[in-house]
Amino acid sequence: MDLAALREQQLDLAAKVIREDRLDQDPPRLIAGADVGFEQSGDVTRAAFVLLSYPSLDLVEYQVARMATAMPYIPGFLSFREYPALLEAWSMLSQKPDLVFVDGHGISHPRRLGVASHFGLLVDVPTIGVAKKRLCGKFAPLGDEPGARAPLMDKGEQLAWVWRSKKRCNPLFVSTGHRVSLDGALTWVERCMAGYRLPEPTRWADAVASGRPAFKRLQAIGR
DNA sequence: GCGACAG
DNA sequence: ATCTTGTCGC
Numbered sequence: 001m002d003l004a005a006l007r008e009q010q011l012d013l014a015a016k017v018i019r020e021d022r023l024d025q026d027p028p029r030l031i032a033g034a035d036v037g038f039e040q041s042g043d044v045t046r047a048a049f050v051l052l053s054y055p056s057l058d059l060v061e062y063q064v065a066r067m068a069t070a071m072p073y074i075p076g077f078l079s080f081r082e083y084p085a086l087l088e089a090w091s092m093l094s095q096k097p098d099l100v101f102v103d104g105h106g107i108s109h110p111r112r113l114g115v116a117s118h119f120g121l122l123v124d125v126p127t128i129g130v131a132k133k134r135l136c137g138k139f140a141p142l143g144d145e146p147g148a149r150a151p152l153m154d155k156g157e158q159l160a161w162v163w164r165s166k167k168r169c170n171p172l173f174v175s176t177g178h179r180v181s182l183d184g185a186l187t188w189v190e191r192c193m194a195g196y197r198l199p200e201p202t203r204w205a206d207a208v209a210s211g212r213p214a215f216k217r218l219q220a221i222g223r
Numbered sequence: 224g225c226g227a228c229a230g
Numbered sequence: 231a232t233c234t235t236g237t238c239g240c
Binding site: 035036037038073074075076078079081082103104105108109110114115129131132133134135136173 | 230
Binding site: 036037038039041042073167168210 | 231232239240
């Protein structure tokens, strides 16, 4: 792989990312959560999508796709490793969501093209990046109280909101993926919380993508 | 030159 | 990301 070429591609695509939205004018009825995991020592990439109805947040559908891993993990180039499987799982959905929560950063990336932005551009759907760790940028220490927030700054611009979603939990990094504003991203994440550190779409996608127990009781499927 | 570094 | 049980703290 030619990182210099991929880097050019990122700058090119980043220029096309739309950092605003009109989600409040016409609220999403279906919100998706997307996550990627690996099997066979990393040889197989497993992507999962879950669809939740909004505002009930009931699980409506989920799909999992598996394929040979395309690339190794290189910080700053995560999207090239994950988007092929994400596109596959996306194509398996019987209906498409109005908004997607992607596990990872959106524009809070060195070249402003994290996986949430990259994927959003590819399918031209509003996306929000929800990451658990910082990739770039700086932020002031957060207060202990839930709801505490601080702007993630890099080269003079705000790239995300560092937000404490729950008491005694590390903060989340919420950013614009595509077709969503920075404040809108945090607003929609706040609207999808249900008492856990991660918003429901992300939490479910995580459970499905890593085949965990919390997923055994396919809770609201079919209701 | 020395760290930092999504999943 | 993944390998993995119990355990400390609120």
